[in-house]
Amino acid sequence: MSDSDLVKLYSGRILALAADIPHLGRLSAPDGTAKRRSPLCGSTVTVDVTVADGRITGFGQDVKACALGQAAAAVVGAAALGRSRDEVALAREQLVAMLKAGGPAPDAPFDGLEVLLPAREYANRHASILLSLDATVDALDAAEAKLAG
Numbered sequence: 001m002s003d004s005d006l007v008k009l010y011s012g013r014i015l016a017l018a019a020d021i022p023h024l025g026r027l028s029a030p031d032g033t034a035k036r037r038s039p040l041c042g043s044t045v046t047v048d049v050t051v052a053d054g055r056i057t058g059f060g061q062d063v064k065a066c067a068l069g070q071a072a073a074a075v076v077g078a079a080a081l082g083r084s085r086d087e088v089a090l091a092r093e094q095l096v097a098m099l100k101a102g103g104p105a106p107d108a109p110f111d112g113l114e115v116l117l118p119a120r121e122y123a124n125r126h127a128s129i130l131l132s133l134d135a136t137v138d139a140l141d142a143a144e145a146k147l148a149g
Contacts, residue, residue, distance in 0.1 A: 045131040
């Protein structure tokens with residue numbers, strides 16, 4: 001990766017998002033929790049959710065990731081409240097398609113993830129970018145199991 005590629009990848013917008021992640025921190029009494037780790041870089045994201053009527057009513061995340069993972073977590077954190085599992089899972093599918101198959105950015109309210117389009121060329125960064133959505137889907141599954149149990 002050349003210096004100019006790095007500059008393009010770590011744009012001002014990505015760094016600004018990474019510096020201001022909404023809902024940073026853990027919830028005291030979550031309905032569901034999940035931690036995801038990228039084996040390639042060691043980045044981790046832990047997500048806590050509270051759920052009512054199938055929608056996220058509380059969201060917290062502990063993010064220990066590179067700037068790209070942090071930027072993705074910022075977009076997810078800003079969009080998570082009020083979302084259903086299906087909406088989060090769709091955003092994850094769309095982000096995978098954007099990164100790996102040349103697809104468009106995810107639909108609103110997750111469309112801010114389009115800032116990560118330059119990372120498409122860096123497959124070794126994809127797992128870190130997906131951590132927040134992966135952990136949110138897993139936390140919603142855990143909440144559903146707990147609330148059903």
